[in-house]
Amino acid sequence: MTTPAIETEGLTKYYGRSRGIIDVSLQVERGEIFGFLGPNGAGKTTTIRLLLDLIRPTRGHAWVLGLDPQRDGVEVRRRVGYLPGELALYPDLTGQQVLEYAAHLRNGVPQKEIARLADRLEADLNRPIRSLSHGNRQKIGLIMAMMHRPELLILDEPTTGLDPLMQQVLYELLEEVRRDGRTVFFSSHILPEVERLCDRVGILREGQLVAVETVADLKRVAVRRMDLVFDGPVDPEPFRAIPGVREVTAAGSTLHVAVQGSLDPLIKAAAQHTLLNIITYEPNLEEAFLAFYREGGAQ
Amino acid sequence: MMRSVFLKTFYDQRKSILGWGLGLGALAYFTLLFYPSVQKAGEFYDQMLQSFPPEALAFLGNIRSFTTIDGYMTGSLLSYLPLVLAIYAIGAAVGLITGEVERGTMDILLAHPIPRWRVVLEKYAALVAALTAICLIFGLSMGAGGLTIGSDVPPGTWLLTGLHPLPLTLLYGTVAFALACAVRGRAAAVATATALSVGGYILNGLAPLSEHLRPLEKWTVYYWYITGRPLEDGIILEHVLILLGGSLLFLLIGLVAFGRRDIIP
Numbered sequence: 401m402t403t404p405a406i407e408t409e410g411l412t413k414y415y416g417r418s419r420g421i422i423d424v425s426l427q428v429e430r431g432e433i434f435g436f437l438g439p440n441g442a443g444k445t446t447t448i449r450l451l452l453d454l455i456r457p458t459r460g461h462a463w464v465l466g467l468d469p470q471r472d473g474v475e476v477r478r479r480v481g482y483l484p485g486e487l488a489l490y491p492d493l494t495g496q497q498v499l500e501y502a503a504h505l506r507n508g509v510p511q512k513e514i515a516r517l518a519d520r521l522e523a524d525l526n527r528p529i530r531s532l533s534h535g536n537r538q539k540i541g542l543i544m545a546m547m548h549r550p551e552l553l554i555l556d557e558p559t560t561g562l563d564p565l566m567q568q569v570l571y572e573l574l575e576e577v578r579r580d581g582r583t584v585f586f587s588s589h590i591l592p593e594v595e596r597l598c599d600r601v602g603i604l605r606e607g608q609l610v611a612v613e614t615v616a617d618l619k620r621v622a623v624r625r626m627d628l629v630f631d632g633p634v635d636p637e638p639f640r641a642i643p644g645v646r647e648v649t650a651a652g653s654t655l656h657v658a659v660q661g662s663l664d665p666l667i668k669a670a671a672q673h674t675l676l677n678i679i680t681y682e683p684n685l686e687e688a689f690l691a692f693y694r695e696g697g698a699q
Numbered sequence: 700m701m702r703s704v705f706l707k708t709f710y711d712q713r714k715s716i717l718g719w720g721l722g723l724g725a726l727a728y729f730t731l732l733f734y735p736s737v738q739k740a741g742e743f744y745d746q747m748l749q750s751f752p753p754e755a756l757a758f759l760g761n762i763r764s765f766t767t768i769d770g771y772m773t774g775s776l777l778s779y780l781p782l783v784l785a786i787y788a789i790g791a792a793v794g795l796i797t798g799e800v801e802r803g804t805m806d807i808l809l810a811h812p813i814p815r816w817r818v819v820l821e822k823y824a825a826l827v828a829a830l831t832a833i834c835l836i837f838g839l840s841m842g843a844g845g846l847t848i849g850s851d852v853p854p855g856t857w858l859l860t861g862l863h864p865l866p867l868t869l870l871y872g873t874v875a876f877a878l879a880c881a882v883r884g885r886a887a888a889v890a891t892a893t894a895l896s897v898g899g900y901i902l903n904g905l906a907p908l909s910e911h912l913r914p915l916e917k918w919t920v921y922y923w924y925i926t927g928r929p930l931e932d933g934i935i936l937e938h939v940l941i942l943l944g945g946s947l948l949f950l951l952i953g954l955v956a957f958g959r960r961d962i963i964p
Contacts, residue, residue, distance in 0.1 A: 415961075415963075449962075452809075452810055453809075454806060454809055454810075454961070454962045455961040455962065455963065456959075456961060473814065473815075474812045474813070474814050475812070477809075477810055477811055477812045477813075478812035480810075482810040484803065484806045484807070484810070486803055486964070487803070487807075488802050488803030488804045488806065488807065488964070489804065489807065490804060492711075493701075497701055500701045501701040501707060502807070502811060504701060504702050504703065505704075505808070505811035505812070505813050506811060506812060507812075541807075544807070
């Protein structure tokens with residue numbers, strides 16, 4: 401039987417008296433893309449740093465690819481690729497030199513793979529790190545994490561700083577990793593990217609894992625906010641009666657609507673009027689898992 | 700140069716090595732150029748030396764005469780050289796560990812399949828190599844100065860004189876290195892190692908003058924350096940070994956401490 405890619409049991413970390421994570425028990429299966437969600441300060445980075453043995457747990461255990469990160473750290477890190485949340489690289493070196501150094505620390509990495517990833521991410525490897533934008537540094541970090549084709553990729557907020565086009569490329573690369581049967585564990589606070597990529601998500605709040613759900617379930621409860629702009633004032637009352645609509649407020653010819661679940665009934669109702677524009681806002685993660693509590697979805 | 704932690708760390712220090720090596724080397728060279736004139740006016744300088752209070756002489760390495768090349772070089776440079784070199788050693792030692800942790804690059808390094816003890820050992824080896832390189836440049840510069848003034852001191856002795864401050868400086872650096880391995884932040888490591896180096900130098904100077912301080916003399920670690928005189932009587936191997944043993948002890952402490960700590964930028 402294959403062991404899970406990641407397994408934690410009562411994993412707890414305190415920094416002195418301040419809370420890192422408390423009793424996190426989690427299982428990430430091989431071959432899935434698992435999203436680790438939560439607002440800043442929830443403990444996502446702490447969990448990831450525990451998995452890599454950069455910090456040591458106060459209580460509890462973690463296994464990565466069936467191995468204990470403390471006892472078998474070298475083997476774990478040989479088979480894992482990691483992108484830190486706040487990536488720091490050597491400013492005086494070029495991207496190429498940084499990757500060469502990393503490749504030597506791994507006792508060699510196929511140059512072909514580095515070239516392929518650099519090509520896909522349009523990374524400039526010849527300029528010193530200090531002259532690169534945040535997004536371009538992030539590309540070097542991503543290549544470093546992926547170049548040895550690890551069994552498990554652990555990425556802490558990987559799309560930070562990437563432009564939307566490169567975010568799409570990264571999504572494609574991660575989907576390729578999944579197609580190879582390899583595993584991706586990534587933290588994010590952006591719901592749409594989680595919806596797009598993940599099979600399952602774990603939601604962390606104030607250091608505790610409050611839910612592990614499939615993305616389908618999360619979508620079902622996610623609250624979307626949108627403005628419907630009509631050619632004149634529209635009575636908000638009929639909209640309040642639509643299933644899934646949580647809030648409606650009218651301002652001139654615009655209705656501000658919060659809707660949960662399927663958009664279909666709302667759009668159909670709006671189409672009864674002359675609809676000039678629909679402005680949608682990024683679904684709010686906090687609202688999504690608050691909705692989870694309301695529905696009793698929390699574990 | 701990117702083939703290992705050791706090579707990269709050594710490569711990163713190349714400018715400092717050259718700067719410190721050539722700076723101290725130039726100081727040694729020009730100091731030696733003045734030796735013939737000091738020697739000629741020997742009586743005058745030795746009379747001056749005798750008028751010095753013993754406290755002041757202690758800080759010049761308790762030299763007996765300015766007219767021997769050992770007395771002259773010890774009094775004018777070698778007695779305090781390890782203190783000057785300690786500025787580099789402590790700064791570099793703390794930078795190698797704390798600097799990399801604080802910048803966040805230690806995260807990247809330790810995310811690779813390399814054990815923590817190896818990172819510590821390779822970084823320490825780079826520190827030893829850098830200090831050795833500086834001391835070699837210093838020794839070669841003294842050799843060049845010796846040749847210029849027509850001194851009969853053999854080249855090998857100049858090199859040995861250049862390397863003689865290495866064990867003491869390394870001990871100061873290793874104390875800083877071990878503390879950097881053990882605790883977050885720079886302050887504790889820099890302060891402790893600096894107190895050991897400067898405090899040891901002052902205490903060693905004062906110890907012979909007071910009954911109460913005398914027993915502390917050998918604990919100042921500086922004592923194990925200044926009692927060796929490569930230009931006159933040669934080095935004292937046991938003293939060198941004591942200093943190297945001290946470094947080894949602190950290196951082991953650093954290895955254990957770094958293996959157990961949390962890496963938090």
